[in-house]
Amino acid sequence: MSPRRVVEEHPHSLEAQLLRAGQAVKAPDATFSVTMSALGLGATATAAASVSGTAYAKAWGWFGGAAAKWTAIAIFAASGTWVAARLCGWLGAPSAASIHGTAAQSAAHATPAHVPEQPQRASVAVTKIESLGAPSAVATLAPPKVSVRPNTKAASSLSQPKSLPSAAKSDESLGAEVALIDAARRAVDEKQSSRALALLQQHDRQFTKPRLAQEAALLRARALPLKQPAGPQE
Amino acid sequence: MHALAESLGPLPFTGVEAHCEASRARPLQELVREYLSHVYRLLRHLGVPAGDLDDACQQVFLVLSRKHATINPGSERAFLSSVSARIASRWRRTHRRRNESGNNDLSNQPCAQETSPEQRLELAEAQRLLLQLLDSLPDTLREVFVLFEVEELTMRDISEILAIPQGTVASRLRVARSQFHQAVAQLNSTTAPGRSR
Secondary structure, X not given: OOOOOXXXXXXXOHHHHXXXXXXXXXXXXXXXXXXXXXXXXXXXXXXXXXXXXXXXXXXHOOOOOHHHHHHHHHHXXXXXXXXXXXXXXXXXXXXXXXXXXXXXXXXXXXXXXXXXXXXXXOOHHHXXXXXXXXXXXXXXXXXXXXXXXXXXXXXXXHHOHHHHHHHHHHHHHHHHHHHHHHHHHHHHHOOOHHHHHHHHHHHHHHOOOOOOHHHXXXXXXXXXXXXXXXOOOO | OHHHHHHOOOOOOEOOHHHHHHHHOOOHHHHHHHHHHHHHHHHXXXXXXXXXXXXXXXXXXXXXXXXXXXXXXXXXXXXXXXXXXXXXXXXXXXXXXXXXXXXXXXXXXXXXXXXXXXXXXHHHHHHHHXXXXXXXXXXXXXXXXXXXXXXXXXXXXXXXXXXXXXXXXXXXXXXXXXXXXXXXXXXXXXXXXXXXX
């Protein structure tokens, strides 16, 4: 007999909540597109090569046997794959082969569009993770880790070296922004509202188009009540 | 990819008799659409870093595309779980060799539109915490725990996917639950005094 699952046995426990959060993980749309393009490219090339090879062998009747057919299929498969790879290069779409090879490159040179929003939250959970001896929030958030989702922008950024410095600069600015927000969050956690508000003000001044504006607003909303003077002592 | 499929060894849920069912095999695109999230989630919880998830997903589905005609209809989910577990295992070994650390960021994943930013942040934080706790489990226990508690597979399916007896699944699950529970309890005990201050 199968034991009951934690989410059924203790539905309101922290364990169940964490497991439910894990069950809510879904694949991004970009992953679907990339996977389909990787699969679709191979299938299309093979099918086209098979049809073309058979027709070619029949039309010419070379050697009149299966060897001719399979030789022709091999030739067409190679040429079809080459053409598809070239087309992908021209259109900016990733090919099955290039996805693997350029994954690290696209991660390194991704445009800001590929940079996911970093989770910024002064929550119990972060404190909990840190208390477990895990790397601090700064360590996990500060490096602007980008998702490896090659798309047309990534491909074009790879093919245009001129855009690389701007991407790198953008990554740096995101790292600085994350560090600033994280410092503000720690200040809020330590109930140092003045310091937190100063840091948030610095964030506003430093970043005219902030990517973590929502996080900054949330922190400001948490910091402001802390600043208010306490009521009359009883 | 031929090399990859061969290196994974004989996979369950395939067989000669399945060739007869090939005409009833579902289109590959439909399978990708239906099971991509399952594969993505499984790979992530089995320790594949967020930055490598796309590559790992592609590997899983490329194996599926090669074995598509030989998979017993209705066994696709179990087949994909089996391939995912093997690929994740290999990924973990590779990363340990390279001494790399994974990134627990799942914040780029889609969320329901009706959720507020606060709820989304909470969800991302909970997911990050879950990954942190799963990292503390040994690989053998982690696989069983994730397949049973997160993916909600049956013990029988898990035993076929991991090619281990059901008794072993049950004992690993018991130990994994105990360790996970202890980790969560430790989490609560270490943070509670800090929060009450």
